[in-house]
Amino acid sequence: MSAQPTFEEAQRELEKIVAQLEGGRASLEDALALWERGDELYRYCLGRLDSAEGKIEELGDRIEQARP
Amino acid sequence: MKVEPDLQGDRKVYSVSAFNRGVASWLTRLPTIWVEGEVTEFRRQDRWQSVFFTLKDVRDGSCLPVSMPRSGFDALRLELVDGQTVHVFGRPELFAARGEFRLRALSIEALGLGAVLAGIERLKRRLAAEGLFTTARKRPLPVFPRRIALLTGNEAAAKHDFVTAVTARFPAARILIAQTYVQGPRAAPALATALQDLAREQDVDVVVLARGGGSFEDLLPFSDERLVRAVASAPVPVVSAVGHEQDTPLCDLVADARASTPTAAARLVVPDEGELRERLGSLRSRLDRAPLSLVERRRAALESLAGRLRALSHQATLKRGYAIVRTDDGIVRSAGSVGVGDAIAVELAEGSLAARVEETRR
Numbered sequence: 001m002s003a004q005p006t007f008e009e010a011q012r013e014l015e016k017i018v019a020q021l022e023g024g025r026a027s028l029e030d031a032l033a034l035w036e037r038g039d040e041l042y043r044y045c046l047g048r049l050d051s052a053e054g055k056i057e058e059l060g061d062r063i064e065q066a067r068p
Numbered sequence: 069m070k071v072e073p074d075l076q077g078d079r080k081v082y083s084v085s086a087f088n089r090g091v092a093s094w095l096t097r098l099p100t101i102w103v104e105g106e107v108t109e110f111r112r113q114d115r116w117q118s119v120f121f122t123l124k125d126v127r128d129g130s131c132l133p134v135s136m137p138r139s140g141f142d143a144l145r146l147e148l149v150d151g152q153t154v155h156v157f158g159r160p161e162l163f164a165a166r167g168e169f170r171l172r173a174l175s176i177e178a179l180g181l182g183a184v185l186a187g188i189e190r191l192k193r194r195l196a197a198e199g200l201f202t203t204a205r206k207r208p209l210p211v212f213p214r215r216i217a218l219l220t221g222n223e224a225a226a227k228h229d230f231v232t233a234v235t236a237r238f239p240a241a242r243i244l245i246a247q248t249y250v251q252g253p254r255a256a257p258a259l260a261t262a263l264q265d266l267a268r269e270q271d272v273d274v275v276v277l278a279r280g281g282g283s284f285e286d287l288l289p290f291s292d293e294r295l296v297r298a299v300a301s302a303p304v305p306v307v308s309a310v311g312h313e314q315d316t317p318l319c320d321l322v323a324d325a326r327a328s329t330p331t332a333a334a335r336l337v338v339p340d341e342g343e344l345r346e347r348l349g350s351l352r353s354r355l356d357r358a359p360l361s362l363v364e365r366r367r368a369a370l371e372s373l374a375g376r377l378r379a380l381s382h383q384a385t386l387k388r389g390y391a392i393v394r395t396d397d398g399i400v401r402s403a404g405s406v407g408v409g410d411a412i413a414v415e416l417a418e419g420s421l422a423a424r425v426e427e428t429r430r
Contacts, residue, residue, distance in 0.1 A: 007212035014351050021358030024365050031362050038355045045348055048212070049341065052240035056231060059217075059246040059266060 007048050014041040085164070092162035100159045103171060104179075105132065106253075107152045112138065121148065123156060123171070126293060134158070136173035146178055151253015153179045153187070181284070188291045192318055195293075200300050201321045207305040209325055209336055212344070213273035215242040216337050217266040219259065221250030226278040226309075226330045233334030238341045244269055249289075250279045256292030263295070267302045274305050274337050277319060278330045281312040290317035299323055309333035386417035403428045 005013070017038040020026055026034055071090035073080035082090070105123030108131075112119040119141045123132040134156055148154070154176055161172040179187070195201065216234065220226045227245060234241045248262045249255040259277070266275050277299070279290065289295060290310045296318045299306045308323035309330050320326045327333035378384065382392070392415040393400040400406055406425050414421040 006210065006214075008210060011211070011348070011351075014355070018351055018354045018358060021362060022354065024362055026362070028362070028366065031359055035355065035359050038351075042348065042352050042355065049345060049348070052238075053242075054235065054240040055242045057242075057244050059244055059262075059269065 005044075007045060010041045010044050010048075014038055014045065017041070084167070088162060088164040088167050092164045095160050095162050098160050100157060100174065103132065103156050103158070104153065105156070107148050107154055108150050110148050110150055112141070114138075123154075133168065133170040134173050135161075135163075135170055136176065140174070141176070144176055146176060148176070148178070149253060153184070155179065184288070188318065191291070191293055191296075192321070195296060195318065195322070200296070205300070206324045209305050209307065210273040211339055213337060214271040215244055215269070215273060217244045217246065217269065217272045217275040218278060219246050219248070219262050219266055219275060220278045220330075221280075222247050223250075223280055226280050230276065230278055230309075230330035230334050233331040234338045237334065238338045240341075241338050242271070244272060251282065251286045251289060255289035256295050259289060260292075260294045260298035263298045263302060263306070267304050267306075272304060274307065275302060276307045276309060276327075276330075276333045276337060277323070278309045278333060279311065280330075281315070287311050287315055287317050290319045292318075295319055296322050307333050307336055383417070386415070389417075391416050403430055 017034050021031060021034055021038070071082065071086045071093070073082045073086070075081075103123060106126050108122045108124050110119070110121040117138060118135045119138050120133070120135050123134050124130070136158075156171060156173045157175040157177075158171045158173040160169065162169050199205065218227065218230055220230070227247075231243060231245075234243060244266065246262045246266050248258040250259065263275060263277070266272060277290075279287070287310065290308075299308070299319050299322045305324035307325045307327055308317075308320045309327040309332065310317050310319060312328070325336055327336055386392070394413045394415065395406060395410060397405075400412065406412065406428060408425050408428060410425045412423050412425060414423055
């Protein structure tokens with residue numbers, strides 16, 4: 001996959017591909033390429049969800065300094 | 069006051085003292101005027117003749133030193149604190165001994181609620197005229213932020229409500245929290261600085277500004293021009309969740325989205341993981357069905373073409389009861405082209421016949 005898209009970019013592209021395939025206007029050759037791209041996007045999105053790790057941090061020090 | 073220079077050759081030279089006294093004297097010709105600004109560095113001591121502070125212009129930070137005789141100041145019974153907006157009535161003055169320019173105050177008025185409200189209203193109109201509040205400027209919030217920044221006060225409630233609501237929807241959310249002053253004169257610059265710091269942190273895709281309800285005065289920093297501009301120029305979208313539903317601080321108007329509570333803000337900035345997975349799952353099955361239906365559609369189109377082709381062939385004509393008669397020379401179209409006794413082949417819809425001509429009629 002080219003430069004890491006954001007989750008929503010990937011999801012939007014996936015939705016577009018599904019709609020394109022369902023529309024039935026793509027040639028069979030294009031359809032195969034589209035499907036492969038869709039498959040890749042789906043895996044990417046799912047991977048982003050599965051690999052997300054919760055973390056709650058405090059931006060402490062710098063804010064202290066910002067206080068007059 | 070007459071100020072005399074020394075004559076050194078053909079050059080007039082003034083002493084520092086003479087220069088200062090001269091300028092000071094000239095300044096006394098200026099009229100008394102009202103100046104509005106924010107009080108900073110307020111200094112008062114019982115043994116001093118005067119009280120001192122600096123008036124600051126919140127728009128660009130311009131500063132003006134102010135002094136006022138202590139007795140006169142004390143008679144005003146003002147509780148001046150840093151950050152307060154005041155009107156100072158006075159005249160410009162040069163303190164000759166130090167060459168320091170300042171405003172000599174004759175009176176000071178702290179701005180009342182009405183004046184503060186009017187000031188916010190003026191600021192609102194000015195910022196609106198700049199286009200800071202238009203919907204065209206509002207950026208969409210990320211569906212799936214890599215990291216969410218929360219800027220809030222030192223109050224447990226807003227932080228707790230927000231973090232709880234975010235993690236309920238998306239357990240693996242990454243949240244970066246900054247706490248700073250949210251009320252009082254230090255709040256506006258502290259909030260503006262913290263906002264800039266947060267927005268610059270790695271992977272932060274959205275900043276939520278949260279503060280629980282409070283009095284009108286408590287929420288004043290959220291209408292401060294410095295904070296409003298910091299929100300407007302933030303490199304990522306900002307959600308404002310300040311005060312209660314009925315409050316509309318200016319940061320609500322400039323923010324990319326507005327939420328009535330920290331919990332509502334959480335719903336805006338983080339997706340529901342369950343819904344997200346469901347949506348992905350449905351896209352997956354549609355993706356997998358799509359090529360099959362594409363092939364089926366093509367097959368149906370092909371069959372329909374084949375049907376039309378068949379309909380045009382002679383076979384369909386034969387089916388309707390016609391027959392084709394042939395000799396070795398080809399298709400027989402005229403009775404005259406065969407003679408009695410000739411062998412002919414008759415093609416039918418199903419099978420064919422070998423026959424002989426018994427009679428020809430013209």
